[in-house]
Structure formats: C-alpha cells, structure tokens
Amino acid sequence: METNSRHETRNNILAAAKKVFIKKGHSGARMQEIADEAGINKALLHYYFSNKDTLFEYILFDSLKAILAQIQPVLDSDMDIYDMIRAFSSTYISFLQENSYIPGFILHEINQDPGKLVDFFSRAGIKPPVSMFRQFARAAGKSKAGPYDPYQLVLNILALCVFPFVARPVIQGIFQLDDKVFDDMIEERKHEVPEWIINSLKNG
Amino acid sequence: METNSRHETRNNILAAAKKVFIKKGHSGARMQEIADEAGINKALLHYYFSNKDTLFEYILFDSLKAILAQIQPVLDSDMDIYDMIRAFSSTYISFLQENSYIPGFILHEINQDPGKLVDFFSRAGIKPPVSMFRQFARAAGKSKAGPYDPYQLVLNILALCVFPFVARPVIQGIFQLDDKVFDDMIEERKHEVPEWIINSLKNG
DNA sequence: GTTTAGTTTAACTATCTGGTTAAATATATA
DNA sequence: TATATATTTAACCAGATAGTTAAACTAAAC
Numbered sequence: 104m105e106t107n108s109r110h111e112t113r114n115n116i117l118a119a120a121k122k123v124f125i126k127k128g129h130s131g132a133r134m135q136e137i138a139d140e141a142g143i144n145k146a147l148l149h150y151y152f153s154n155k156d157t158l159f160e161y162i163l164f165d166s167l168k169a170i171l172a173q174i175q176p177v178l179d180s181d182m183d184i185y186d187m188i189r190a191f192s193s194t195y196i197s198f199l200q201e202n203s204y205i206p207g208f209i210l211h212e213i214n215q216d217p218g219k220l221v222d223f224f225s226r227a228g229i230k231p232p233v234s235m236f237r238q239f240a241r242a243a244g245k246s247k248a249g250p251y252d253p254y255q256l257v258l259n260i261l262a263l264c265v266f267p268f269v270a271r272p273v274i275q276g277i278f279q280l281d282d283k284v285f286d287d288m289i290e291e292r293k294h295e296v297p298e299w300i301i302n303s304l305k306n307g
Numbered sequence: 308m309e310t311n312s313r314h315e316t317r318n319n320i321l322a323a324a325k326k327v328f329i330k331k332g333h334s335g336a337r338m339q340e341i342a343d344e345a346g347i348n349k350a351l352l353h354y355y356f357s358n359k360d361t362l363f364e365y366i367l368f369d370s371l372k373a374i375l376a377q378i379q380p381v382l383d384s385d386m387d388i389y390d391m392i393r394a395f396s397s398t399y400i401s402f403l404q405e406n407s408y409i410p411g412f413i414l415h416e417i418n419q420d421p422g423k424l425v426d427f428f429s430r431a432g433i434k435p436p437v438s439m440f441r442q443f444a445r446a447a448g449k450s451k452a453g454p455y456d457p458y459q460l461v462l463n464i465l466a467l468c469v470f471p472f473v474a475r476p477v478i479q480g481i482f483q484l485d486d487k488v489f490d491d492m493i494e495e496r497k498h499e500v501p502e503w504i505i506n507s508l509k510n511g
Numbered sequence: 512g513t514t515t516a517g518t519t520t521a522a523c524t525a526t527c528t529g530g531t532t533a534a535a536t537a538t539a540t541a
Numbered sequence: 542t543a544t545a546t547a548t549t550t551a552a553c554c555a556g557a558t559a560g561t562t563a564a565a566c567t568a569a570a571c
Contacts, residue, residue, distance in 0.1 A: 104536070104537045104538075104547080104548055104549065105537090105538085105547090105548085106537070106538045106539070106546075106547045106548065107547075107548095108546095108547090109546090109547085112547080112548090127334075127419070128332070128334070128335075128415070128419075130331075130332065130334040130335040131332075131334040131419065133527090133528070133529090134528075134529060134530085135528080135529095143548075143549090144548080144549060144550080145529090145530085146530095146531085146532085146548085146549070146550080146551095147547085147548060147549075149529085149530060149531075150547090150548085153530085154529075154530075155528095155529065155530090204418075207414065207415065207418055209477065210411065210473050210474055210477055211332075211411065211415050213476050213477045213480070214408075214411055214473075214475075214476055215331070215332075215335065217476040217479075217480060220476065220477065220480040220481075221480065224480075231480065231481050231482075231483055232481065252492070252495070254482060254484070254492065255492060255495070255496070255499065257482075258470070258471060258478060258492070259467060259503065261470070261474070261478075262466045262467050262470035262471070262474075263463060263466050263467070265470065265474070266462070266465070266466035266469065266470045267462060267466070269414050269418075269473060270414055270465070270466075270469070271418075272417050272418055272421040272424065273413065273414055273417050273424065274462060274465075275421075276417070276421065276424040276425070276428075276435065277424075277435055277436065277437075278435075278437070278458060278461075279435055279437055280458070288456070288458065288459060288462070291456070291459070292459070295459065298507075299463065299507040300507070302506060302507040302509075302510035303502075303503040303504070303506040303507040303510075304506075305506065305510055309517095309518085309567090309568085310516075310517045310518065310567070310568050310569070311517075311518095312516095312517090313516085313517080316517080316518090337557090337558070337559095338558075338559060338560085339557095339558080339559095347518080347519090348518080348519060348520080349559090349560085350518085350519070350520080350521095350560095350561085350562085351517085351518060351519075353559085353560060353561075354517090354518085357560085358559075358560075359558095359559065359560090
C-alpha cells in the first residue's frame with residue numbers, strides 16, 4: 104500500500120476522471136473505471152469525491168475553462184485582424200493536438216444538457232466572452248471584408264479549427280486515411296486555415 | 308388497445324428509437340423510453356427487437372446511410388466544381404436543418420467505437436465512397452485553386468456545413484444568440500458557405 | 512363465432528452501477 | 542513507540558436497467 108498526500112491523490116483521481124469522462128462521456132463513464140485508472144479502489148474514490156456528478160461537473164468545467172483560456176490571450180493582444188486570425192488558428196490547433204478529445208466531449212455533453220453551460224458561466228464565476236467576441240467582431244467589420252457577418256466569421260474559424268478533431272474517425276473511415284496522413288493534414292491546417300479564411304475575406 | 312400491422316408497428320418503433328438514440332446516444336438511451344415514445348410497452352418492444360444493440364445498430368446504420376445518400380447525387384452530376392460546391396452546400400445544410408441531431412449522434416458514436424464504421428461499410432454492403440471523393444478531388448485539382456489539397460477542401464466544406472449543427476448549443480451559449488438569430492445564420496450559410504469556399508479557392 | 516395476429520399486464524430474473532460501511536492495514540509523523 | 546493519516550478489503554444496499562415469461566385480452570379476418 105502506498106500513501107500519498109491528499110493533494111497528490113486528489114490530482115491523481117482528477118487526471119483519471121478526466122481521461123475516462125472525456126473518452127466515454129458522462130453516461131458512458133463508470134466510477135469503477137475511474138478508480139482503476141487512478142490505481143485505487145472505489146471506496147477511496149468516493150472518499151475523495153462523494154458522487155459521480157460532482158466529479159463530472161469538475162471535469163466538464165475544467166475543460167471549458169481550458170478551452171476558453173486559449174482564446175482570451177489572442178483577443179487581448181493588439182494585432183490586426185489578419186494576424187489575430189493567424190495567431191488564433193495556430194494556437195488553437197496546437198492546443199487541440201494535445202487535447203483531441205476535449206471538443207467532442209464538450210459538444211456532446213452541452214448538447215445533452217445545455218443548462219450546464221449556463222451553470223458554468225454563473226457558478227464558475229466566468230462570464231460569456233461576449234465583449235471579447237465583440238472586439239473581434241469590430242475588427243472584422245472594419246476590414247475589407249464587405250458584408251461578412253462577424254459571427255459567421257468566428258463560427259467559420261472555429262469550424263475549420265475544431266471540426267477535424269470531432270470528426271476524425273468518421274473522416275478517416277470514409278476517406279480511408281491513415282493516422283499519419285491525418286496528423287500531417289492537421290499540422291498543415293495551422294497555417295492553411297488562416298489563409299483560407301483571409302482569402303475568403305478578400306473577395307467578400 | 309389498438310392493433311396495427313407488423314409493418315406499421317415496426318416502423319413506429321424505429322421512429323421512436325431514432326428519436327431517443329439520436330438525442331441521448333447509445334449509453335444514454337433507455338429501452339423503456341423508446342417504448343414510451345412509441346406508445347407501447349417494453350414487452351412488445353422486445354418482441355419486435357430482441358435487444359438494444361440490434362436496434363441501436365439499425366438506427367446508426369440508417370443515419371449513416373441517410374447522410375451519405377445526400378452526398379451521392381451531387382457528385383454524380385456533371386456540374387463544374389463551383390456549381391458542385393454550391394449544390395452540395397445548399398442540399399446538405401437543408402438536410403441538416405431537418406435532421407439537426409444526426410451529425411452529433413454519428414460523430415459521438417463513431418468516436419466511441421470506430422469499428423462500427425468498418426462494420427457499416429462491410430455488413431451493410433456499402434463501400435466507402437472513396438471514388439466519389441476522388442472524383443471531387445480531381446475536379447478540385449483542375450481548378451484555378453493553386454496548391455489546395457483536395458482532401459482539405461472536402462474537409463473544409465464539411466466543416467463549414469456540419470459544425471454549426473454539432474456545436475449549436477455551445478455557440479449559442481457563448482455568443483448569447485437566440486434560436487431565431489441562429490436559424491437565420493444557418494439559412495444564410497446555404498449560399499454563403501460555397502462563396503467563402505470559392506473565394507478561398509480563387510485567391511489561393 | 513371462431514381463429515389468428517397483435518398487444519397488454521404484471522410479475523420476475525439477472526446484472527450493473529452508484530454509493531456506503533466498518534474493520535483491518537500500512538505509512539508517515541510526532 | 543504512539544498517533545494520525547491514508548488506503549484497502551470485502552461485504553453490502555438500493556435502484557436502475559435489459560431482457561423474459563405466461564397468461565389475459567382485443568380487434569380484425571375468416
């Protein structure tokens with residue numbers, strides 16, 4: 104038997120829970136599997152986290168925080184819109200390469216229960232980054248874009264960055280692409296996505 | 308008590324199962340809920356479909372078939388690449404408007420078990436539409452596109468068409484957009500998506 | 512009106528799963 | 542060494558869930 108500090112064990116559990124919840128989702132995850140993944144038993148797991156929902160909410164909110172944290176710094180900078188799009192795409196895709204399952208996890212769980220997103224913004228003390236997007240939108244409006252709804256623009260950037268990760272197995276299965284080829288495609292997208300977006304802006 | 312033909316009841320069950328599975332996913336769906344939705348009882352449900360997995364697979368394969376069926380006719384036509392992109396986007400988004408939850412369902416379930424996609428292509432007697440995409444790819448290659456990897460092109464078109472549907476509640480929650488505004492955005496995308504793509508092709 | 516096909520009722524089984532408990536055991540710290 | 546903390550063991554409970562069964566019932570077809 105190995106004894107660790109409360110802190111270590113707690114983190115150990117959180118890491119295991121993150122892995123299992125993100126892969127299997129709330130309804131697919133099993134407390135026993137989380138305990139196994141953490142290398143402990145169910146009794147100890149429940150000693151640290153009294154129930155599944157509490158643990159789940161922690162992981163979901165944590166994932167949301169992580170994903171929003173990636174957006175903030177780019178939008179806080181004073182780059183022009185083109186450089187902003189370039190910086191965002193590259194940063195975001197890099198983050199997703201290290202956290203491939205997070206987007207699918209969040210999209211699925213918020214689809215199951217959109218109220219959780221409201222809870223997140225209220226309980227976690229985080230506000231919807233509306234102003235942040237407004238800032239982006241204003242910059243987009245000032246560009247040579249012509250009539251390009253700024254919300255559509257942001258949606259397009261997100262779509263091009265995120266979709267390959269949520270659709271990966273489907274795309275690979277249909278296109279018959281192996282892992283390496285797909286990884287290379289994603290790597291390329293770090294600089295291609297912003298260029299596609301910028302090109303589509305120019306002739307709007 | 309109402310008595311119907313085997314055929315009617317079977318279809319009734321399939322419609323109910325589709326609704327429940329697509330909304331809740333395999334692990335979230337309950338046979339009792341499907342029975343309720345169909346207005347019958349569990350005994351009769353199991354009389355028609357002996358177990359959950361059989362029923363689930365039917366719905367999943369059916370959804371995959373429906374989604375692939377939307378692509379085929381466009382690619383079978385003899386339009387040039389630009390018109391093909393226009394026709395595809397419009398057709399596909401219209402289909403998704405009527406079947407909003409299908410993409411999220413498929414992406415989530417295939418992520419859970421990519422083997423199901425292999426099963427689909429082999430057991431359902433359907434081949435991966437590789438040639439179909441090759442055809443599309445060849446057309447893209449012949450355009451003024453410059454160095455635009457055809458797989459990236461198809462991935463981009465799919466991303467711009469599908470992503471708004473899988474990310475809807477997240478996007479609405481973050482952007483604080485109400486249903487009508489979001490519906491209007493999607494409606495616009497039927498003609499905007501192809502123009503964005505074509506602009507990005509022309510300015511390559 | 513008898514038969515047949517479709518449906519319900521209601522009870523039941525087995526298994527899974529989240530969660531609990533109390534006592535035993537190991538490790539670190541004082 | 543004594544004590545506090547961390548962890549395991551192993552049994553257990555309660556509720557949910559997939560799936561079964563046999564008998565009763567209803568409506569349509571013959």
